[in-house]
Amino acid sequence: MFQILSKETLAKSITKFVIEAPYVARKHKAGNFLIIRVNDHGERIPLTIVDSNPDAGTVTIIVQTIGKTTKLLSLQNEGDYLLDVAGPLGNPTPIHGNGTVVCIGGGVGTAEVYPIARALKKAGNKLATIIGARSKDLIILENELREISDRTFITTDDGTYGKKGFVTDALGEYLQVESGVSSIYAIGPIIMMKAVSDFTRARGIPTYVSLNPIMMDGTGMCGACRVTVGGNTKFACVDGPEFDGHLVDFEELMTRNRSYMELERMSVDRFDAEIREGKISHPVQNPKPKVSEVANA
Numbered sequence: 001m002f003q004i005l006s007k008e009t010l011a012k013s014i015t016k017f018v019i020e021a022p023y024v025a026r027k028h029k030a031g032n033f034l035i036i037r038v039n040d041h042g043e044r045i046p047l048t049i050v051d052s053n054p055d056a057g058t059v060t061i062i063v064q065t066i067g068k069t070t071k072l073l074s075l076q077n078e079g080d081y082l083l084d085v086a087g088p089l090g091n092p093t094p095i096h097g098n099g100t101v102v103c104i105g106g107g108v109g110t111a112e113v114y115p116i117a118r119a120l121k122k123a124g125n126k127l128a129t130i131i132g133a134r135s136k137d138l139i140i141l142e143n144e145l146r147e148i149s150d151r152t153f154i155t156t157d158d159g160t161y162g163k164k165g166f167v168t169d170a171l172g173e174y175l176q177v178e179s180g181v182s183s184i185y186a187i188g189p190i191i192m193m194k195a196v197s198d199f200t201r202a203r204g205i206p207t208y209v210s211l212n213p214i215m216m217d218g219t220g221m222c223g224a225c226r227v228t229v230g231g232n233t234k235f236a237c238v239d240g241p242e243f244d245g246h247l248v249d250f251e252e253l254m255t256r257n258r259s260y261m262e263l264e265r266m267s268v269d270r271f272d273a274e275i276r277e278g279k280i281s282h283p284v285q286n287p288k289p290k291v292s293e294v295a296n297a
């Protein structure tokens with residue numbers, strides 16, 4: 001089991017955890033993700049590794065509370081243990097240097113694009129970043145991204161911070177002054193990744209998106225994460241999670257992700273009721289393990 005070493009609220013419903021996971025920390029590369037299980041009644045959910053420290057044996061994740069499992073996770077505290085942390089999974093992002101790149105994060109996708117932006121900058125690229133959110137209180141990692149970027153743009157849907165509008169507005173603005181953009185990385189809500197891909201397809205700029213289909217095993221065996229890219233079926237966990245945004249069938253991805261909406265709503269309602277009725281005071285009683293490390297991939 002894997003101990004939570006620190007917990008910090010970054011924004012409304014967005015929490016950062018540093019977790020003890022030495023084997024994962026040693027092998028992590030930008031673009032990798034984990035599959036975690038909070039307790040032995042819980043489902044497996046994929047989360048991007050935002051950062052790692054091989055010396056300290058830790059990994060950092062940033063989680064947005066949207067349903068039952070992310071809610072359960074957000075209720076865990078420093079000192080608690082997660083039952084499983086499997087990873088690093090997925091293909092690392094191919095990092096090339098000496099170009100001009102734009103990294104775009106929407107909502108919690110900002111956390112997912114951050115390690116990629118950092119690796120691209122380290123490889124010698126000129127880096128522009130665009131952070132988009134519904135409103136000011138949902139902007140995360142602004143200082144961290146400003147520190148590594150040559151230019152940073154902020155957009156909010158409601159105009160409470162940065163420019164009022166969408167990330168594609170900021171991208172359009174940047175492309176007017178910078179004609180040599182070699183590639184774009186966009187991570188966020190599916191609708192945002194689709195909008196960015198549509199915008200750049202017409203301009204012929206290679207665009208990579210990190211897909212977020214339902215995942216279960218994360219090892220290519222269950223087929224839950226299948227997506228259509230360029231007319232071919234791919235498994236996001238082993239073929240991705242990044243794909244050429246110009247070839248992704250986003251409509252199918254959105255439809256598949258909505259398949260269990262009613263069940264997910266019922267599950268979170270039941271969980272909320274159990275908390276209200278005091279049936280779950282502290283949801284996880286994972287005992288302190290005798291051996292704190294479990295060999296993972």
Ligand SMILES: Cc1cc2nc3c(=O)[nH]c(=O)nc-3n(C[C@H](O)[C@H](O)[C@H](O)COP(=O)(O)OP(=O)(O)OC[C@H]3O[C@@H](n4cnc5c(N)ncnc54)[C@H](O)[C@@H]3O)c2cc1C
Nearest residue numbers: 045046047048063064067068069070212213214215257264
């Ligand atoms: C490769 C990858 C990396 C991700 N990285 C992050 C991250 O760094 N931070 C973050 O906050 N979120 C991340 N996500 C999304 C995160 O996995 C889902 O938000 C989480 O699984 C929702 O679970 P839930 O029980 O709280 O919500 P639910 O109520 O079960 O679901 C709400 C919505 O979340 C999605 N979802 C549900 N279960 C899964 C699942 N097993 N796999 C994928 N999506 C699911 C569906 O679209 C669903 O409609 C990532 C997803 C993928 C595929």
Ligand code: FES
Nearest residue numbers: 216218220223237
């Ligand atoms: S999550 Fe099972 S095949 Fe990808």
